[in-house]
Amino acid sequence: MASLYTNYLGISSPNPFWLASAPPTDKLVNVLRAFEAGWGGVVWKTLGSQIKNVSSRYSAVDYHGSRVMGLNNIELISDRPLELNLREIKECIRLFPDRAMIVSLMADNDRESWHELIHKVEDTGAHGLELNFGCPHGMTERGMGAAVGQDPAIARLVTEWVMEAASIPVITKLTPNVHSVVPTGRAAVEAGSQGLSLINTIQSVTGVDLDTFIPNPNVGGKSTFGGYCGPAVKPIALKMLTTIAQDPITRKAPISGIGGISTWKDAAEFMLLGATTVQVCTAVMKHGFRIIEGLCEGLSNWMDEKGFRQTTDFIGLSVPTLTQWEELDLNYHIVARIDPDKCIHCGLCYIACEDASHQSIGIEYGNPYNTYTIKEDECVGCNLCKLVCPVEGCITMVEQRAGPDYLNWKEFQKRGLPLNDH
Amino acid sequence: MAIIDQRLTPDEYAANFRDIHPPFETRDAALVEANRCLFCYDAPCTKSCPTGIDVPKFIKQIATDDLRGAARTIFISNIMGGGCSRVCPVEKLCEGACVYNLMEEAPISIARLQRLPTDEAMQRKWPLFTRKAATGRRVAVVGAGPAGLSAAHVLSREGIDVTIYEKEARGGGLMTYGVAAYKVTPGYCAEELDYILSLGGISVKYGIELGKDISLARLHDEYDAVFLAFGVGLARRLDIPGEDLDGVVNALQFIYDIRTVGYPAVPVGDKVAVIGMGMTAIDAATQARRLGAGEVTLVYRRTEAEMPCTQKELEIARLDGCRIHWLAAPQTVIGADGRVTGLLCERMELGPPDGSGRRTPQATGETFLLDVDMVIKATGQMPFEEMVLGAGVGHRGGKVSVDGAGATSLRGVFAGGDCVNGGKEVVDAVQAGKLSAAAILEYIQSQAPRPAVGPIDPSIPDHTV
Numbered sequence: 001m002a003s004l005y006t007n008y009l010g011i012s013s014p015n016p017f018w019l020a021s022a023p024p025t026d027k028l029v030n031v032l033r034a035f036e037a038g039w040g041g042v043v044w045k046t047l048g049s050q051i052k053n054v055s056s057r058y059s060a061v062d063y064h065g066s067r068v069m070g071l072n073n074i075e076l077i078s079d080r081p082l083e084l085n086l087r088e089i090k091e092c093i094r095l096f097p098d099r100a101m102i103v104s105l106m107a108d109n110d111r112e113s114w115h116e117l118i119h120k121v122e123d124t125g126a127h128g129l130e131l132n133f134g135c136p137h138g139m140t141e142r143g144m145g146a147a148v149g150q151d152p153a154i155a156r157l158v159t160e161w162v163m164e165a166a167s168i169p170v171i172t173k174l175t176p177n178v179h180s181v182v183p184t185g186r187a188a189v190e191a192g193s194q195g196l197s198l199i200n201t202i203q204s205v206t207g208v209d210l211d212t213f214i215p216n217p218n219v220g221g222k223s224t225f226g227g228y229c230g231p232a233v234k235p236i237a238l239k240m241l242t243t244i245a246q247d248p249i250t251r252k253a254p255i256s257g258i259g260g261i262s263t264w265k266d267a268a269e270f271m272l273l274g275a276t277t278v279q280v281c282t283a284v285m286k287h288g289f290r291i292i293e294g295l296c297e298g299l300s301n302w303m304d305e306k307g308f309r310q311t312t313d314f315i316g317l318s319v320p321t322l323t324q325w326e327e328l329d330l331n332y333h334i335v336a337r338i339d340p341d342k343c344i345h346c347g348l349c350y351i352a353c354e355d356a357s358h359q360s361i362g363i364e365y366g367n368p369y370n371t372y373t374i375k376e377d378e379c380v381g382c383n384l385c386k387l388v389c390p391v392e393g394c395i396t397m398v399e400q401r402a403g404p405d406y407l408n409w410k411e412f413q414k415r416g417l418p419l420n421d422h
Numbered sequence: 423m424a425i426i427d428q429r430l431t432p433d434e435y436a437a438n439f440r441d442i443h444p445p446f447e448t449r450d451a452a453l454v455e456a457n458r459c460l461f462c463y464d465a466p467c468t469k470s471c472p473t474g475i476d477v478p479k480f481i482k483q484i485a486t487d488d489l490r491g492a493a494r495t496i497f498i499s500n501i502m503g504g505g506c507s508r509v510c511p512v513e514k515l516c517e518g519a520c521v522y523n524l525m526e527e528a529p530i531s532i533a534r535l536q537r538l539p540t541d542e543a544m545q546r547k548w549p550l551f552t553r554k555a556a557t558g559r560r561v562a563v564v565g566a567g568p569a570g571l572s573a574a575h576v577l578s579r580e581g582i583d584v585t586i587y588e589k590e591a592r593g594g595g596l597m598t599y600g601v602a603a604y605k606v607t608p609g610y611c612a613e614e615l616d617y618i619l620s621l622g623g624i625s626v627k628y629g630i631e632l633g634k635d636i637s638l639a640r641l642h643d644e645y646d647a648v649f650l651a652f653g654v655g656l657a658r659r660l661d662i663p664g665e666d667l668d669g670v671v672n673a674l675q676f677i678y679d680i681r682t683v684g685y686p687a688v689p690v691g692d693k694v695a696v697i698g699m700g701m702t703a704i705d706a707a708t709q710a711r712r713l714g715a716g717e718v719t720l721v722y723r724r725t726e727a728e729m730p731c732t733q734k735e736l737e738i739a740r741l742d743g744c745r746i747h748w749l750a751a752p753q754t755v756i757g758a759d760g761r762v763t764g765l766l767c768e769r770m771e772l773g774p775p776d777g778s779g780r781r782t783p784q785a786t787g788e789t790f791l792l793d794v795d796m797v798i799k800a801t802g803q804m805p806f807e808e809m810v811l812g813a814g815v816g817h818r819g820g821k822v823s824v825d826g827a828g829a830t831s832l833r834g835v836f837a838g839g840d841c842v843n844g845g846k847e848v849v850d851a852v853q854a855g856k857l858s859a860a861a862i863l864e865y866i867q868s869q870a871p872r873p874a875v876g877p878i879d880p881s882i883p884d885h886t887v
Contacts, residue, residue: 064457064485065453065454065456065457065458065485344521344522344524344525345462345466345521345524346460346462346463346465346521347462347463347464347465348460348461348462348463350463351463351464363464365464367469368466368467368469368470368519369466369519370464390460390525391525
């Protein structure tokens, strides 16, 4: 059976699943329950200057009957006394010495504050520090959180202060509220941060109440931009993660991947694109700590099936396959094929192709069931029909190469080959 | 053994006749179902609805909290969409065609979803339709059943003044008088009628029967067009000995009584035989049980493969404890002192298929006796042949003949629904009303306006009858 044991910058954990810095990791009672459930590690909710939270704090996006496709929050860093947090961190480490204990930090914007906070946290026996350069609300107005992460020069400066004091591994958490996460990632790595974690939440407005006309979450008749997370942000997170995994400077830092991870499949995808550990929050906020069992078992079973014995066998495996568009093979051509035995005649493929793609599906009207067939000569192999088909395996994409050789756009242009005539 | 009323307590009656297809209890429950809908293109459910309700659209509207829009989507195709959601044999229409059946999954509960916006619209009296400016044109409709109401609503929306002549004291036709009460209550039918009429421009004259109180000639003379939608109604006779004994009733009358005089006042036997296996037979058999009959036996000449009712209806009868004798034909109603004491049946076997493709039952000569004190006949309905003959329109065996647009042999006289097709579903009648209304509009627009006259006063004797 595959081992899920993980070594991240020398910090060991029995599995790669950590709880992200968030409400589930803000106090002893939660964290002990998480460890009892089997979580490999936690990133303790951000410690820093004293703050006060508002009510309400969350809002969500539901989709097609499913709750919390995306979650938005306007909660700030830990609002509990620092000394209490430190005492509890120490106790958690004592009770579960085999689990990773990372502490998230966001000190006031001066060297002394950072040094003082780091010394206090290191005294707890914590295994690592995560720098919160990403919180998109509340703290930014005070020059902290995303205000640091959005400016590589400030991020570099603060990381340098941190590295002066830190004796345990430092992970810098990146904000996605930038054009590219790479400049800040580089600054942090060049300033000495050993690891990178991403993404923090994405600034958002999840919706407007159509009765009161007030956006949510509603705090006494007003709202504010919050941080978006949950399954909806996963594709964005995966893209940003990949840019970090591919950049020659940032790729030296092992990545802790964050952003909508709800299932073992999500975790495997993050790891294939370069994450050594993954951090989970929204899925736990929705379902509780118990999801760790399915995460571990699913990942382990998949690894067995694929012949991976440890996570390092596949971490980053998919990174080289994400390339520039102009490197893609123009001679690779696929066409859709509908399995008539599996087709339920819903017509979703037809109308999607007809109205929104290349009019490549023929319709033969019947009562009540129409018959749909692919016009192979017209099909551009876009996948849309397969994506909208509700029956698994009904529509498959069959390879029909346009030419035997690899042909990319640069070569295509060089040879002066003809463009489409439709 | 005796045929008596008042067999049950009020609570038992209430329990036995409560809604068999209850609506979704909560909005959340409806949303779970609505969100299962795949939103098919050129949807099989819509194509399987005789009125062509845009089912995916109204379900999407439910899922996105636009109940008003959903209600209008339903009613624009079927003004009796509320009633149809209760009485339609959806397992052979929309739900039977749902693509989930092809995935071996339960189809979307379309009828149950359809109840939600239609109930809401009626309860809140949403004015979903407005009349166009009055045209001064007038149409007479004979029969306030589904076909007549459907046509009247379309015509009124187009600014036509409609007068409906109805022989019964209430509108709704077979929806009001001919369906099991646990599917649709008389109270609901009254609300549905009120909702339809709330559009305005439609007046209903009750207690006026064509050929008796008013003649087609007079209607033809005084209105721009006439729409005949008087349905069917006469129970087919068995023509077997003993048919006139005390205790032999026809199913339509039995159901009519249940719907008009109240459950406790309807007498029912201890042991009841119901002859037939159509929807009406099931409605009669199950309601006989629900009124307190000890034993109810359905007697049918053919087998389950040929029965006209749906499998779901058969299940209702079986769950109600009704027994079924397949391949049994009633031969003689046995009586004593003028009252039913038994039903002698002959065992049948299936021969070769007949013209309709169904295998013909053939007598075996072997008989058996059912010990019953009541016999309910549900072997189909006959057209109002006398009325049709009196009206002077072309017909075939009492069923009014029409062209594709619903026009009869008399210019300006149209017909639709059961009086044309011999008796189909409510939803078929609604569609016939819609199609005829379109033909009537086209006809009226091609005609010069008539001098304005008021509606006919039924108290003035009609000497043309």
